[in-house]
Amino acid sequence: MVSIFPSYLAPLREALLGRAISRGLLELTVHDLRAWTHDVHQAVDDSPYGGGPGMVMRPQVWGDALDDVLAGPPARLVVPTPAGRPFTQALAREFSAEERLVFACGRYEGIDQRVLDDAARRVTVDEVSIGDYVLVGGEVAVLAIVEAVVRLLPGVLGNPRSAAEDSFSDGLLEGPAYTRPEVWRGLAVPDVLRSGNHALIDRWRRDRSLERTHRRRPDLLEALPADALDRADRAL
Numbered sequence: 001m002v003s004i005f006p007s008y009l010a011p012l013r014e015a016l017l018g019r020a021i022s023r024g025l026l027e028l029t030v031h032d033l034r035a036w037t038h039d040v041h042q043a044v045d046d047s048p049y050g051g052g053p054g055m056v057m058r059p060q061v062w063g064d065a066l067d068d069v070l071a072g073p074p075a076r077l078v079v080p081t082p083a084g085r086p087f088t089q090a091l092a093r094e095f096s097a098e099e100r101l102v103f104a105c106g107r108y109e110g111i112d113q114r115v116l117d118d119a120a121r122r123v124t125v126d127e128v129s130i131g132d133y134v135l136v137g138g139e140v141a142v143l144a145i146v147e148a149v150v151r152l153l154p155g156v157l158g159n160p161r162s163a164a165e166d167s168f169s170d171g172l173l174e175g176p177a178y179t180r181p182e183v184w185r186g187l188a189v190p191d192v193l194r195s196g197n198h199a200l201i202d203r204w205r206r207d208r209s210l211e212r213t214h215r216r217r218p219d220l221l222e223a224l225p226a227d228a229l230d231r232a233d234r235a236l
């Protein structure tokens with residue numbers, strides 16, 4: 001990844017990701033964009049053509065940085081921006097199958113578009129957004145994207161079913177989860193989960209999942225393929 005705030009990306013070496021790195025499941029290099037600046041002020045931005053507020057990141061600096069970083073093994077270029085297409089679990093799966101990803105973190109009003117147009121002559125460029133709100137820069141988005149991608153790599157999660165069965169893998173939200181004790185502050189765990197009847201438990205979980213998705217994310221239900229719901233689902 002390339003950023004003017006490399007230390008913002010330090011959390012990538014913590015917890016699950018840190019463990020994946022030390023186990024050799026992935027490699028991660030953070031570059032300081034200012035290493036490619038040309039002037040004593042190490043300027044990375046300039047005012048926008050056409051006027052308007054904010055600053056745009058200059059093409060020369062980014063061009064040289066990406067020439068160097070994209071050299072070597074084939075890579076896909078990911079550019080976090082609120083103007084990107086939505087980053088989804090499906091895209092996380094796609095990214096997790098790539099040999100190498102390069103992240104270009106913009107700040108200010110964005111990177112001169114020609115940097116991405118030029119890079120697209122050589123590699124696949126994805127401008128992606130992590131949601132409908134505006135962050136100050138791409139770094140926090142990169143943390144989210146990398147975490148979503150790395151947990152899908154073989155061997156990273158202790159139990160591969162965690163990735164196979166989590167929210168979105170079937171297009172629905174996960175329902176509620178419970179652990180011991182059976183009653184806590186007067187609130188009981190639903191009886192069915194202690195019944196030992198796994199057909200009944202699966203049905204109950206599926207129903208809670210459908211119910212929650214209907215309430216919180218009706219757009220996800222609309223987007224399901226026609227054959228995704230069976231008769232029991234539709235009866236709910």
Ligand code: 6GU
Nearest residue numbers: 080081130133135137141
């Ligand atoms: Cl990917 N970047 C920035 N800067 N802001 C965002 C975003 C990305 N996604 C939502 N807001």
